[in-house]
Amino acid sequence: MNIEGKGYKVNFDGKGKLAMSGKLAAMPEEYEKIEDFFEKVLDIMTESSKDKTGSAELIFDLRDLTFLNSSGIKTICVSLVMEADDIEDLYMKILCSNSLTWQVETLPTFTDLMDNLEIIFE
Amino acid sequence: MTEEKTFMIGDFIDSKGGEKFDLSSTLRLRAKSINQKKLWASKDRSAEFMGDIWSLFVDSEKEKQIQTVLHSVCVELIENSVKYGCQDHDYIITTDLCLKRDELLVYVVNKSDLSQIPDLQSSAQLILDTDNIRKLFKQKMKAAKAAKKQGESTSQLGFIRIIMQGVKLAWRIEMGSEIAVVTSLARLSLTRKDA
Numbered sequence: 001m002n003i004e005g006k007g008y009k010v011n012f013d014g015k016g017k018l019a020m021s022g023k024l025a026a027m028p029e030e031y032e033k034i035e036d037f038f039e040k041v042l043d044i045m046t047e048s049s050k051d052k053t054g055s056a057e058l059i060f061d062l063r064d065l066t067f068l069n070s071s072g073i074k075t076i077c078v079s080l081v082m083e084a085d086d087i088e089d090l091y092m093k094i095l096c097s098n099s100l101t102w103q104v105e106t107l108p109t110f111t112d113l114m115d116n117l118e119i120i121f122e
Numbered sequence: 123m124t125e126e127k128t129f130m131i132g133d134f135i136d137s138k139g140g141e142k143f144d145l146s147s148t149l150r151l152r153a154k155s156i157n158q159k160k161l162w163a164s165k166d167r168s169a170e171f172m173g174d175i176w177s178l179f180v181d182s183e184k185e186k187q188i189q190t191v192l193h194s195v196c197v198e199l200i201e202n203s204v205k206y207g208c209q210d211h212d213y214i215i216t217t218d219l220c221l222k223r224d225e226l227l228v229y230v231v232n233k234s235d236l237s238q239i240p241d242l243q244s245s246a247q248l249i250l251d252t253d254n255i256r257k258l259f260k261q262k263m264k265a266a267k268a269a270k271k272q273g274e275s276t277s278q279l280g281f282i283r284i285i286m287q288g289v290k291l292a293w294r295i296e297m298g299s300e301i302a303v304v305t306s307l308a309r310l311s312l313t314r315k316d317a
Contacts, residue, residue: 006163025165025197025201026162027159027162067194069194069198069201069280070201070279070280070282070283071201071279073279073283074263074266074279077263077266078266078270079270082263082267100190101186101187101190101194101287102190102194105286105287106283106286109256109259109260109286112256112259112260113260113263
């Protein structure tokens with residue numbers, strides 16, 4: 001499943017790979033769509049962890065997201081990372097790019113919001 | 123007679139106080155005459171334009187970083203102007219960029235309803251007073267999650283994000299009888315090792 005807006009894309013393969021790409025500095029209302037999308041992703045991951053009678057891993061690829069405003073950062077933190085933290089046995093890896101300043105400065109702080117989170121820079 | 127009161131928060135430098143700038147440029151939008159969606163889209167273009175043009179005037183090894191930081195700072199400050207600007211009045215948003223020796227100064231001016239000033243004042247002071255911006259980020263995200271559960275929206279993350287990029291913030295607030303004129307100032311040092 002995926003959603004697209006002006007200049008950005010969000011894609012989930014239904015198994016454990018979520019990716020955002022492009023530039024995203026949308027109006028606050030636009031982020032409601034993305035919040036709903038994240039909710040569906042986490043529902044699928046919750047079911048997945050139950051099916052496997054163990055843990056599940058979500059890989060969130062942000063390497064091609066070249067710009068994100070503060071409303072977007074809040075959306076990812078509140079509606080994805082912090083919600084994921086409430087799901088038992090869910091592990092998350094966020095793939096980031098060393099060449100994108102906003103990622104280098106902001107994404108390491110996400111580890112304060114979720115215990116089972118690993119930030120990987122490439 | 124109406125009483126006017128002006129006060130500063132943080133280390134504010136007045137752009138009109140006889141200060142000589144090496145370079146300056148101004149972008150002025152009469153936002154009331156522009157559709158809100160177009161205004162939002164123009165904010166991105168304006169911010170990118172400011173970043174592109176101004177990064178040319180710094181050392182080449184800093185060009186990319188200054189471009190990115192300027193883009194981000196302009197986006198956050200202009201977004202705040204659009205979100206909190208008072209549409210009942212002129213609703214003019216002015217963005218001034220000035221180069222002053224070893225600093226880039228970004229001024230964004232907008233008019234705001236008087237009722238919004240106490241919130242601005244307290245959140246600005248909280249951000250300036252903190253010695254642990256990462257802890258404040260976490261607190262704000264927790265508050266945003268709690269607010270979301272109540273069907274509300276809050277974060278004030280824009281200012282925190284600017285500070286996290288090593289940029290200083292200051293404000294001048296001119297309180298009129300009906301409206302306040304808010305000038306937000308972002309100061310980017312060009313001499314910091316990582317700037």
